Amino acid sequence: MAWNEPGNGPRDPWNSKRPSNNGNGLDDVFQRLRARLGKHGGPGGIITIVLALVLAWLLLSSYTIVDARQAGVVLRFGQYSRTLPPGFHFKLPQPVETVTKVETTRVRSLQDSVRMLTRDENIITIDFTVQYQVNDARAYLFAVDDVENTIAAASEAAVRSVIGRNDMDTILSGEGAALVSEAGQALQKTLDSYHCGLQVTAVSFQNVAPPAEVKDAFDDVNKAREDKQSIENNALAYANKVVPVARGDASRIAAEAAGYKAERIARAQGDAERFSLLLKQYKAAPEVTRKRLWLETMEQVMAGNRKVIDGSNGRTIINLPPTTPASPAAATVTTDDASDKGNQP
Template identity: 40%
Template sequence: MAWNEPGGKNNDPWKNRGGRDQGPPDLDDVFKNLFGKFGKMGGGKGGSGKSVGKFGILLVIGLLVVIWIISGFYTIREAERGVVLRFGEYYQQVEPGLRWKPTFIDSVIPVDVQSIRDQASSGSMLTEDENVVRVQMEMQYRVVDPYRWTYAVADPQTSLSQALDSAIRYVVGHSTMDNVLTDGREATRQRVWEELQAILEPYDLGVSIIDMNFRDARPPEEVKDAFDDAIAAQEDEQRFIREAEAYAREIEPRARGQANRMNEEAQAYKEQIILEAQGEVARFEELLPQYNKAPQVTRDRIYLETMESIFSRTSKILVDTKNGNNMMYLPLDKMMDKQNSTAPVRSRSTLEGLQNPIEIESPNSTTNSPGLRNDSFRDGRR
């Protein structure tokens, strides 16, 4: 039966030994018994027992030395740098990897130098135009000097928080409410960044500011609705301006293209008219000598060519008047429609070198005019 089971009180190893109760053995007695056993291992008393006792002490010291050496190994992760202190004073900085330090002499503080840390600050602040706004900003930074980060100030996190809060309040205090809430937010963020760097520079905390985020800026709740309307109106204004600019960018190239096309068409028409006029002048210059040599023949030929050109583009109706005065129906409406759909042909010819316009008449005309007139041709008179 076990001594701690019911009814096993008499089996307690610490009681009823030698007729009296006793507690747990004393540690001094345990060590004395242990060293006594080491002494007996020599087989006798005297010098041999003392040598065996010294061997046991050396063995214990050797174990302690091994434990001390093993306890000195440590590892610095890839994203960290180690700050080594020797008797509490800065000694050196170690790189990542497996390292060893003398325990109780050196101590190592690992510092993360790759992770990006956040530090936020918020509060109600008074602007330059004496309005109250609530601003929330967040700073992102990274440690670049582990020693300065650890020992430049007593509490680097608190120092960063206070510096950020001071920079925000300074910039907001020198800005108007509209700039902080609307279109001046980016400028405010940049100014806070610059002011924070100026504040941290004398402390040399060993940090690098990566970014500054303007998380929120809003007016007091009592006037929030009015400011929301004002912001919406400004956003609408910017949207209309962008739409107008986009429309202008779309219309302007099209208008420029049309203007260029019209200029090119006008230039082409100008060249066409000039070439046609030059051709007419050249033709009449060739015609003038022939007219001077044979006026009647030339007049008849021009008359026939002109009539041929006119009748080739008009409708013709042949009426037989020799077989009686029969009434016949002429489709005047269709003839007029066809005439209206056909562009009128107008031939205007002049002869350079002639002082009077040429009048083209019938070969049997008795007019002895030195020139030719196109009006007679155009009316079809003989």
């Protein structure tokens, strides 16, 4: 039978006495709620429910708990009102006041790898890490739109400014700590100018190396630099060993020369003094002085040579040794000649 066919059965859509689907309709729900809230029911029960829900919502949104690692920023109708320290706090319910919690003790980090140009126009690749914390929750939320991109750009700019002021040799040498400190100071100065409420805690360079395309050439340069330093160190060690010895020898030779000089001067002065005295005696008694000088000379000559005396019946002959490189010329002196020469002045 079609839906519009007349009839008296339960399928008749025009039958006002149609069953209520076993009491599971929306009216039954409202009836049960009215029965629980009051005997009279009516619109007052619904209002009571709404008031109860509103009161519960007001009570639950009138306080907030800020964790020890956080700071709470309170907005009143969307405008900044105050910053809450850690703890339990009362506030006006939403939507009058809302609280945004910001972690201030968590250390955030940023890593990046960029290619930069040094002062001597060399390209270098640097992997750096920046660690930072929030020291002003209000500025962190409202000073800049995108904190991550802001600190990334500021970090790259700070590192580029430091690298661009130094040569490749300085960057690759042992002055990396000074460059890292300089980059951290430059980054903090930039963030302070943005008033973004961030505090830089650490900046580090993980890898400082030339690009892979020219790495072999730079390795050769570094090897040559190390060889140069090694040769210079060896030369310095050799100089430290040889120079003191040479200085000692020079001092010894200078001392010997000074002694020899003093000796020669003293000897010359003595000879001059002796000659002056001898000249004075010669002027006083020439004959006696000549004879004395001859005798002293013969005494010196004869004292240094071997003598042979013939005791036979003939003239006594004194044979002097033959000539040698270390001895004077050989001579034969007879006693007669000696006596004759003794009579000469």
